Amino acid sequence: MHIRNVRGRRQEAALGAWSLTLITLALFLVSTSPRAQAIPAFARKYGLPCSACHEAWPKLNNFGQVFKDNGYQLGNDKDAPIFHEPAYWPVSFRITPNWHRENSDKMQVDQTASGVQGITTHGFDLSGLDILAAGTLNKNISFLLVPSADSTGAFHFESAWVRFDNLLKTSWLNVKMGKIELDNVFSEKRNLTLSNTGGPYQIYHYQPLTSVSAQTSPFGIGDNQIGLEVMGHSKNSYTRYSVSVLSSNDGNVGLPTSNSYDVFLAGSQAFEVGGLGLQRVGGFAYFGRLPTYFLNSGGEPIAGAGQGNKPFQRIGFYGMWYLKKLDITTMFTHASEDKYLATGAATDGSVPLPAGARDAVWNGALIETHFTVNPRFIIVNRYEAIRMSQQSLPDDPTTNPSNLGDVDALTFGARFYPFMHSRDGFAIHPEYSILRTRGAFTDPNDGSLKDLTTSSLFLGFDFIF
Amino acid sequence: MFRELNRAMWLSLMLSLVFLNLVCSLPAMAQETHVGKLTGHADAGKKSYQRWCIGCHGPYGDGNGENAPWIDPKPRDFVAATFKCRSTPTGTLPTDQDLYNSVARGFTNSNMPHWDALTKQTRIDLVAYVKTFSDRWKTDKPGDILKIPAETPITIQSIAHGADLFQKLECWKCHGQQGRGDGPSASTLTDSKDNPIRPYNFAAGTDDSRFKCGSTNQDIYKIFMTGVDGTPMPSFNDVIQPNDAWDLVHYLRTLQINRHSKENEVLRAAGGKIPKIETKDAAPAAAPAAQPDAKPQGGRKR
Secondary structure, eight states: OHHHHHHHHHHHHHHHHHHHHHHHHHHHHHHTOOOOOOOHHHHHHHTOOGGGTEEETTEEOHHHHHHHHTTSOOSSTTSSGGGSOTTOOOEEEEEOEEEEEEEEEEEEOTTSTTSEEEEEEEEEEEOOEEEEEEEEEETTEEEEEEEEEOTTOOEEEEEEEEEEOSGGGOTTOEEEEEEEOOOOSSOSTTOSOOSTTTSSOHHHHOOOTTOSHHHHSOOOTTSOEEEEEEEEEOTTSSEEEEEEEEESSTTOSSOOSOSOEEEEEEEEEEEEEGGGEEEEEEEEEEEEEEOSEEEEETTEEEEEEEESOEEEEEEEEEEEEEETTEEEEEEEEEEEEOHHHHHTOOTTSSSOOOTTOOOEEEEEEEEEEEEEEETTEEEEEEEEEEEEEEOSSOOBTTTBOTTTTOEEEEEEEEEEOSOOBTTBEEEEEEEEEEEEEEEEEEOTTTOOEEEEEEEEEEEEEEEEO | OHHHHHHHHHHHHHHHHHHHHHHHTSOOOOOEEEETTEEEEHHHHHHHHHHHTHHHHOTTSSSOOTTGGGOSSOOOOTTTTOOSSOSSOTTSBOOHHHHHHHHHHOOTTSSOOOOTTSOHHHHHHHHHHHTTSOTHHHHOOBOOOOOOOOOOOOOHHHHHHHHHHHHHTTTHHHHOTTSSSOOTTGGGBBOTTSOBOOOOOTTTOSSGGGSTTOSSHHHHHHHHHHOOTTSSOOOOTTTSOHHHHHHHHHHHHHHOTTSOOHHHHHHHHTTTOOOOOOOOTTSOSSOOOOOTTSOBGGGOOO
8 A cells, every 4th residue: 555655656756757847848849939920911922921020910020010101011022912923812810719707896786685796707709800901902002901890790890991102202101091090009909918808908998987978989099090191101110100180980980970080190219229129119199079969850969960079188108118038018198088078068058067077187007018938929918007187076085086997907918829830820818817997886785986806817719811 | 755756856857957958058159240330149140030031041041931932033042152242252252241231121023021120230130140051151251342443424425335335245135135134045044043033124113222232323333243143144343344334334224214313314415325336445355154053044954
């Protein structure tokens, strides 16, 4: 008996030892895997590995930024479609089958005595589907069309634009019209997080908890907008600017709000610091307007007949700092919303402005870190903090505390690309994210405001072909 | 018992660490490159090569990357260490600056993009790594840099003399009488890997970027004085004098009929016709031999 135990433990010890060795070797091999390559339609067109344009798919590196800024052109004979193989089809598909677990620490539940309990749900699921058609219609005329479905298959147009590149034979003048991504170098469309809680950038979408316009006309810097963009860049895109005039409807089609226009401005400058890599600093500003009431017909609002426009704005500064394999993005934003928009008041007096109403003002900070072990393995971490600096209604410790709606969000993730070639992309994507919102839960028992914490655990197989 | 367990664990750990240490302490690639104040390191360049270059040039630098079968012209074979764009005599290795310039400039009429979006340090590191693929870099040194004298004035006489040289040097045999790359030998040309190759079509581009090895008059001078190694384009350095070379440059510019240039202005001012001139004594009687490893197909041994 004793001998058997000793043998068993010896075997366990040996097994443990070999396992440790194998794990060490496996980690080593993974971390030193030599080859990398990803939008596959471009990779197929130019015969370049995906890693040429992506730090780790889908995050762009500067070469990819230049390619994008040039209207999906490399500046060689392969740019114009007339030189492609006739069978070349500039289309890619992306979807992510996944398992995820969602937790909310408080929810009103009828069957619970206290009326409140935490809820956890988990299971296998699908992401939405992106169909990405992109390329050139002719030399210096490029396009992007992204019919996109949510996970139920309901489609909308995520992007649809045509761009005239290098007008007057200079890279400083490019004009794009359609539904476009705002010129966010720190792009939410190419981020490395996918979970429900950690996928979108809070800092790009935050609106105050009490904001009425957040319910009626949600807005986000991260949302694609419909309009016209003039942008320019130096040959290597170290220097970039963008000016956009946009319909004031947060990218929705059909002119649903009013006849006003928003403006988005962006600019950035990159500089080299020895062998550390390319550093970039930049800023952006969004000046928007939304109606406070609509003309009615038969008591119903007339689409597009919004009146009494009031302003909102987002201003941000960021830095992208590279220390060889480690890169850190830092961002600060300042935002405000007119008191009419924040409280839902109408300038025609049909909904009066509450007593003491004032503009809602808030600030946000973000720090995102990437460690690119190699082009096939990247580790991601992000922390965001958003703080209200002025509520739209006078502070009240119980019903409207000054920190109501403050947000803290933390996300950890990694992407591992087990194989890569220049025809498609595939990533194994584990991620955990947690979000706390101050005072977001109203206790049904006493009406007090409590913090709400939600979290996501996600494991997905992200692929594009 | 626990001692045994611990021993096994320690042994395992030690083996792993020894393995890691062995691999990680493999002698770093000592290849360095220097351009101005920049110093490139091959080991840093290897990582960049794997990210940007491996798909075409391949893991061994032999031009056999996974995309190579679909690419024309074929990717450069760094193992052969034969480079088209040099400031050094034909048959010799290029300078670090030559390779650095090629990486930044790219080649318009090939799959090779301009890589000036990469940092200077990344580019010089890449050059250092490219040089590890061939032992030739250990035994040979780059040739002496071609001295380019000051450009002579652009005159109709200069252009006319260049046109005369174009005939005498038999440039037209490959490039065609109008410089459209359609000379009688054009269809027979192959490169040093026996891949068909087309002579340069001067008339095709509307700007200067289509020249493979740079777009200035000095670059054109350099291209035909050093030759384009690995292609049938020979070096004319031993055949013509610098002043004659400049005359040829001026004539070649007039073949770029869609380009706005001083040469075309001079030609237009002269009525659009190049006058015939008497043969100069210094002019060569015949073209130099084609590159030994790249030749018309008709001369290939089968």
